[in-house]
Amino acid sequence: MSSGHSDKSEIVFWQGNEVVAEAAIAAGCRFYAGYPITPSSEIAAVMAERLPEVGGTFIQMEDEIAAMGAIIGASLAGKKTFTATSGPGFSLKMENIGYACMAEVPCVVVNVMRGGPSTGLPTALAQADVMQARWGTHGDHPTIALAPAYHREIYLCTIKCFNYAEKYRIPTMLLLDEVLGHLSEGIQVPDPSEYEIFDRVKPSVPPEKYFPYDSSFGDVPPMATYFEGYRFHVTGLNHNRTGFPTTDPEICQQEEMRMIRKVMKDAEQLAEYEEYRMEDAEVAVFSFGSTARGARVAVDEARKQGIKVGLLRAITLWPFPDRKIYELARQVKAFVVPEVNLGQIILEVERASHRDMPIVGVNRVGGVPIPPGEIFNKIKEVARDGR
Amino acid sequence: MAVDYLYYLRADKLPHMWCPGCGVGVVVKSMIGAIDQLGWEKNDTAVVSGIGCTSRAPGYMDMNTLHTTHGRALTFATGVKMAAPDKHVIVISGDGDATAIGGNHFIHACRRNIDMTLIIVNNNIYGMTGGQFSPTTPYGAKAATTPHGNIDPSFDLAQLAIGAGATYVARGSVDNARMVQKYIRDGLAHHGFSVIEVLSNCHTQYGRRNKMSDPITMVDWIASQVVPRNKAEKMSPEELQGKIITGELHRNAERPEYTDEYRKLIERVQAKQAARAGARP
Ligand SMILES: Cc1ncc(C[n+]2csc(CCOP(=O)(O)OP(=O)(O)O)c2C)c(N)n1
Ligand code: SF4
Ligand SMILES: [Mg+2]
Numbered sequence A: 001m002s003s004g005h006s007d008k009s010e011i012v013f014w015q016g017n018e019v020v021a022e023a024a025i026a027a028g029c030r031f032y033a034g035y036p037i038t039p040s041s042e043i044a045a046v047m048a049e050r051l052p053e054v055g056g057t058f059i060q061m062e063d064e065i066a067a068m069g070a071i072i073g074a075s076l077a078g079k080k081t082f083t084a085t086s087g088p089g090f091s092l093k094m095e096n097i098g099y100a101c102m103a104e105v106p107c108v109v110v111n112v113m114r115g116g117p118s119t120g121l122p123t124a125l126a127q128a129d130v131m132q133a134r135w136g137t138h139g140d141h142p143t144i145a146l147a148p149a150y151h152r153e154i155y156l157c158t159i160k161c162f163n164y165a166e167k168y169r170i171p172t173m174l175l176l177d178e179v180l181g182h183l184s185e186g187i188q189v190p191d192p193s194e195y196e197i198f199d200r201v202k203p204s205v206p207p208e209k210y211f212p213y214d215s216s217f218g219d220v221p222p223m224a225t226y227f228e229g230y231r232f233h234v235t236g237l238n239h240n241r242t243g244f245p246t247t248d249p250e251i252c253q254q255e256e257m258r259m260i261r262k263v264m265k266d267a268e269q270l271a272e273y274e275e276y277r278m279e280d281a282e283v284a285v286f287s288f289g290s291t292a293r294g295a296r297v298a299v300d301e302a303r304k305q306g307i308k309v310g311l312l313r314a315i316t317l318w319p320f321p322d323r324k325i326y327e328l329a330r331q332v333k334a335f336v337v338p339e340v341n342l343g344q345i346i347l348e349v350e351r352a353s354h355r356d357m358p359i360v361g362v363n364r365v366g367g368v369p370i371p372p373g374e375i376f377n378k379i380k381e382v383a384r385d386g387r
Numbered sequence B: 001m002a003v004d005y006l007y008y009l010r011a012d013k014l015p016h017m018w019c020p021g022c023g024v025g026v027v028v029k030s031m032i033g034a035i036d037q038l039g040w041e042k043n044d045t046a047v048v049s050g051i052g053c054t055s056r057a058p059g060y061m062d063m064n065t066l067h068t069t070h071g072r073a074l075t076f077a078t079g080v081k082m083a084a085p086d087k088h089v090i091v092i093s094g095d096g097d098a099t100a101i102g103g104n105h106f107i108h109a110c111r112r113n114i115d116m117t118l119i120i121v122n123n124n125i126y127g128m129t130g131g132q133f134s135p136t137t138p139y140g141a142k143a144a145t146t147p148h149g150n151i152d153p154s155f156d157l158a159q160l161a162i163g164a165g166a167t168y169v170a171r172g173s174v175d176n177a178r179m180v181q182k183y184i185r186d187g188l189a190h191h192g193f194s195v196i197e198v199l200s201n202c203h204t205q206y207g208r209r210n211k212m213s214d215p216i217t218m219v220d221w222i223a224s225q226v227v228p229r230n231k232a233e234k235m236s237p238e239e240l241q242g243k244i245i246t247g248e249l250h251r252n253a254e255r256p257e258y259t260d261e262y263r264k265l266i267e268r269v270q271a272k273q274a275a276r277a278g279a280r281p
Helices: A016-026 A041-053 A064-076 A087-103 A130-135 A151-168 A178-182 A249-264 A289-304 A322-328 A345-353 A372-385 B024-038 B054-060 B073-083 B095-101 B103-112 B157-164 B177-189 B215-225 B258-279
Strands: A011-015 A031-034 A057-060 A081-085 A107-115 A121-125 A171-177 A184-188 A233-235 A273-276 A283-287 A309-314 A316-318 A334-339 A359-363 B045-049 B064-067 B088-094 B117-122 B168-173 B194-199 B226-228 B244-251
Touching: A011 A016, A016 A041, A016 A081, A016 A107, A016 A151, A016 A171, A016 A178, A031 A041, A031 A064, A031 B073, A041 A057, A041 B258, A057 B073, A064 A081, A064 A087, A064 A107, A064 B064, A064 B073, A064 B103, A081 A087, A087 A107, A087 A130, A087 A171, A107 A151, A107 A178, A121 A178, A130 A171, A130 A316, A151 A171, A151 A184, A171 A178, A171 A289, A178 A289, A233 B054, A283 A289, A283 A372, A289 A309, A289 A334, A289 A372, A309 A322, A322 A345, A334 A345, A334 A372, A345 A359, A359 A372, B024 B054, B024 B088, B024 B117, B024 B177, B024 B194, B045 B054, B045 B073, B054 B064, B054 B088, B064 B073, B073 B088, B073 B095, B073 B103, B073 B258, B088 B095, B095 B103, B095 B117, B095 B157, B103 B157, B117 B177, B157 B168, B157 B194, B157 B244, B168 B177, B177 B194, B177 B244, B215 B226
Parallel strands: A031 A057, A031 A081, A081 A107, A107 A171, A233 B064, A283 A309, A283 A334, A334 A359, B045 B064, B045 B088, B088 B117, B117 B194, B168 B194, B226 B244
Antiparallel strands: A011 A184, A107 A121, A273 A309, B168 B244
């Protein structure tokens, strides 16, 4: 993450949700469609207020399925678009998220995670949708999901989500949780010089030579905009490079592999993380989102007691920081994985470690943050007996 | 002047995937005729659909075309139109697509009154998936999932559209292509959300199970049920039993159109902003 400071800009106190909305506008988003749901609703409220000011469009749809459809349609008409929701709404969006993957339409989906399954704990935090973010829609598909932990980072990650959506022609995900969404924190709004803005690559060829999935231009083919003379076809059916349906097994396989490859070949650059006191660590805490704030406190506490522990904080959850975990698994003797769910991202740590070693979770699902003391106790336990 | 249909079609995508004699062909032809009459540019027109036999239509049309998910065409179309309010957006959908899985989007699109046109090809059945009953399958009819006869009450789609607030509503039937084209043209020209229901034949999935397995028998059956509105007005309730009224059924030029309203909202907000900026020292 960029961390340059600009003394010129003032400090503002914003909720995480407000940060998302303001960053979206800074990223060039000019279309929002949504359906109210706690704890994400403030994002819609700010967008409803701000978008008309910049000539953009806000629309409240009849449900989350509709909101997802609307942002895909508006993206095809050339806008940078997003929607925000929480668990139940995230579930409803899944079919059209898959559509955006298949049709390769850029858009951003924000999920401010709350407790659940089902209606669950509407006003309380969870981090239990991380696997849904990766696998929630059916079929194989690429995923980029960012999970920032601090408000400045939320701002910059929101912009990155728009950039990645445009760059890879996919729906990207920003995962916050109730604590981050509602926590007000002073931030210095990043200056435009601190981040880049990426716009989708448009075709360089005339309409008669244009194919919407023409991989001769690379794994991310240039994307035309409706009403600009290209008159292309978009479908959620498997299709060939022309965009029209096909059932040819070879073509279907090649195209699906390209859709995954276009993201995964950049997996290492995409998988951002922050290392804290990891240099000589023998125990690694792996965490993300608001839980990582508490994990950091626990690490500091344990260090005071002479325990060699550090924090690996994932900023990108998908693609997962496989290589970093692999390397760390050869440095440390154990991982501690606190997360506000009953053990989801820990499965990825186990997988990526490629090593039979102690990897232990600290889990809560009652809607409250994991107290740093619980993480600290687990660090101590693992440091003592390797378990 | 004769319409050059091929100009509007993607000739290289033909032959189409529909059964010979399927009513959807009449609707696509009428759509093209209406677009041609209005002189709409292909580049300025988007055709959006959901999933089903009917929903394959956009693929054959040489415009900005969008084949979406089952029932959700109107939601995508809403995004396209709100992002490009000066362009034309037409949605074509089946009875199941528009009013079962897409029923919620349907009534809300009517309520919002965005300047788009929804054409529903009502063949009273789920054609594509093999003839399961739909929200418009008549009482007693046979379908793959009503082997003992349908007991589900059916929707009157035109009335549903009127009740939900659509500002132009018409019903035609494939036995009278000329009128179908007229209603589509009037719907396209109307500034607001328009719904054109077209009674159509799926002889393959509906007819086959209900003693009308060829298109002619089935179109005759449709023709035998429809009564034009002006004629119906002179008929008694008894005479109208089992009849379906066709024609322009509703028109309201008063209700504000949504993209106009949103444009005005932007103007209001920006004027306030400018005033605020001007007032600052
Ligand atoms: C979410 C979802 N559910 C079910 C289906 C299966 N499906 C495809 S088309 C269809 C019904 C189509 O009926 P209708 O809309 O009347 O169109 P027709 O084929 O009759 O023109 C169904 C149920 C699907 N594609 N997606
Ligand atoms: S199955 Fe029915 S609706 Fe589908 S193409 Fe054949 S006749 Fe038409
Ligand atoms: Mg049907």
